[in-house]
Amino acid sequence: MTLLTLILALLLEQARPLPVRRWVLVPLGRMMAVLGGHGSDVPPWTTRTIWLAVMAAGTLGSALGYWLLWELHPALAFGFNVVVLYSAMGFRQESRFFTEIHVALRLGEIDRARTLLGQWRGGQYPDASASEIARLAIEKALVAAHRMVFGVGFWFVLMPGPSGALMYRLARFLAEEPDAWGRLAGECAGQGVAQRGFDFIDAAPVRLTAAVFSVMGNFEDAIYCWRSQAVLWPERSSAILISSGGGALGVRLGMPVHESGAILDRPEMGLGDDANVDHMQSTVGLVWRALLVCLFLLALLGAAGWVGR
Numbered sequence: 001m002t003l004l005t006l007i008l009a010l011l012l013e014q015a016r017p018l019p020v021r022r023w024v025l026v027p028l029g030r031m032m033a034v035l036g037g038h039g040s041d042v043p044p045w046t047t048r049t050i051w052l053a054v055m056a057a058g059t060l061g062s063a064l065g066y067w068l069l070w071e072l073h074p075a076l077a078f079g080f081n082v083v084v085l086y087s088a089m090g091f092r093q094e095s096r097f098f099t100e101i102h103v104a105l106r107l108g109e110i111d112r113a114r115t116l117l118g119q120w121r122g123g124q125y126p127d128a129s130a131s132e133i134a135r136l137a138i139e140k141a142l143v144a145a146h147r148m149v150f151g152v153g154f155w156f157v158l159m160p161g162p163s164g165a166l167m168y169r170l171a172r173f174l175a176e177e178p179d180a181w182g183r184l185a186g187e188c189a190g191q192g193v194a195q196r197g198f199d200f201i202d203a204a205p206v207r208l209t210a211a212v213f214s215v216m217g218n219f220e221d222a223i224y225c226w227r228s229q230a231v232l233w234p235e236r237s238s239a240i241l242i243s244s245g246g247g248a249l250g251v252r253l254g255m256p257v258h259e260s261g262a263i264l265d266r267p268e269m270g271l272g273d274d275a276n277v278d279h280m281q282s283t284v285g286l287v288w289r290a291l292l293v294c295l296f297l298l299a300l301l302g303a304a305g306w307v308g309r
Contacts, residue, residue, distance in 0.1 A: 001078060002157055003298050009085040010149075010291075017092035024087055028173050047193050051174060055197070059159075059167040066161025077161065084162035088169040091148035094120075098141045098280070105130055105277045127258035135275035138283050139253050142245040143238050145287045146209045147172055147202075150294065154205035157298065168205075171198040199237060206237045209290070210244035216289040217248025221271045229254075232267035239269075246270015249286060251279040 018024070032054075062084060070077035097120035104113035113133050114125045121140060125133065151172075155164030174194035214222035225247030226240060233239030233254070246253040250272035256265050273279070 001081075003295065003302055005078065005081045005085060006153055006156070006295065006298070008082050009089065012082070012086050013089050013092050017096070018087060018090055020090035020093055024090065024169075025173065025177060028170070029177065032174075051193050051197055054174065055167060055170055058170045059163045062166045063160050063163035066163070070161075081162050085152070085156055085165050088152045088156075088162070088165040089148050091144060094144040094148060095141070098137055098284075101133065101137045102277060102280045105134060105280070124260045125258060126261075129258075131274045131276060132257045134277060134280050135251075135253055135255070136257060138245070138249070138251065138275055138280060139238075139242050139269075141280075141283055141287070142213075142241045145290075146206060146241050149287075149291065150209040150212075151202060151205040153294070154208060155201075168201060171201045174198070202237050206240050210240045212290045212293060213241070213245050213248045213286060216286055216293065217245075218250055219248075221250065222247035225270055229267065229269050233269065243269045245283075245286070246272075249279055249282050251275050251282075 032050075066077050066080055069080050097116055101113050101116045101120070104110070104116060110130055110133070113130070114128055117128070117133050117136060118124050121136065125136075128136070152165045152168050155168045156162060158164050159167070171194070175191065175198035210222075210226060214226070222244045225243040229243040230236070230239040233242065242253050246269045249270065252268060252270050252272060252274055254266045254269035256263050258264075
């Protein structure tokens with residue numbers, strides 16, 4: 001049932017993308033606003049308590065809901081799994097930007113590509129070249145594919161019901177979204193706690209995703225870049241994905257870029273040629289190959305009786 005749930009959630013996500021901000025991020029932000037009170041001073045231990053309470057409530061509550069629905073009828077539990085997993089993904093919203101940027105660069109519409117990139121990443125890129133746009137889009141796509149598909153799927157497979165998928169999604173929301181801690185005076189402390197918690201939860205799945213990327217591309221270059229370049233990037237999880245993905249694709253990522261009227265200095269990641277629209281197409285192929293391999297391995301594990309619920 002695990003494999004079928006994953007496939008149905010992925011198909012549903014492709015056919016009818018969920019408005020993630022409206023149905024997921026805004027309700028979670030309101031919940032955190034209630035928990036955070038009205039901006040009074042919040043000591044670090046309180047932010048840790050809030051983070052643990054939110055994570056425990058979401059994870060244990062979804063596991064309990066799954067168990068109760070299973071007792072009523074397995075079909076209800078199956079439907080619950082699909083709905084929660086569908087809500088935890090949201091990759092189609094990200095891939096839409098990638099596709100539109102790819103098309104714009106193919107047509108030579110660089111101004112439109114810059115605008116789309118700014119909407120996607122939240123910056124401004126009026127001076128970015130076509131290569132920079134492709135480079136930044138590939139980086140964003142590699143990270144998004146992991147955090148919205150592979151990472152969610154990893155914990156969904158390991159934990160009962162949809163509890164693992166919801167745990168991962170909650171941890172990512174608390175670490176990434178500014179609205180998560182915006183009403184707390186201890187905002188910085190809260191995001192620091194949330195980021196460390198997410199890094200811990202993401203440690204195993206991000207390495208598994210990078211390993212699959214490596215196998216599906218240029219393995220030797222991917223492993224070399226992972227080992228030698230990931231330590232240079234400020235954010236560890238993204239570093240592993242971008243370095244291994246760049247090596248697997250044979251493309252140079254990272255490096256300085258024009259962003260928001262300044263040149264942002266960044267270390268070089270990956271190996272090979274400068275990024276272009278062909279590498280963007282290769283990125284799509286890499287992600288789909290990695291996904292199909294993971295589903296195939298899950299099917300084998302299910303046939304062996306090691307996975308399934």
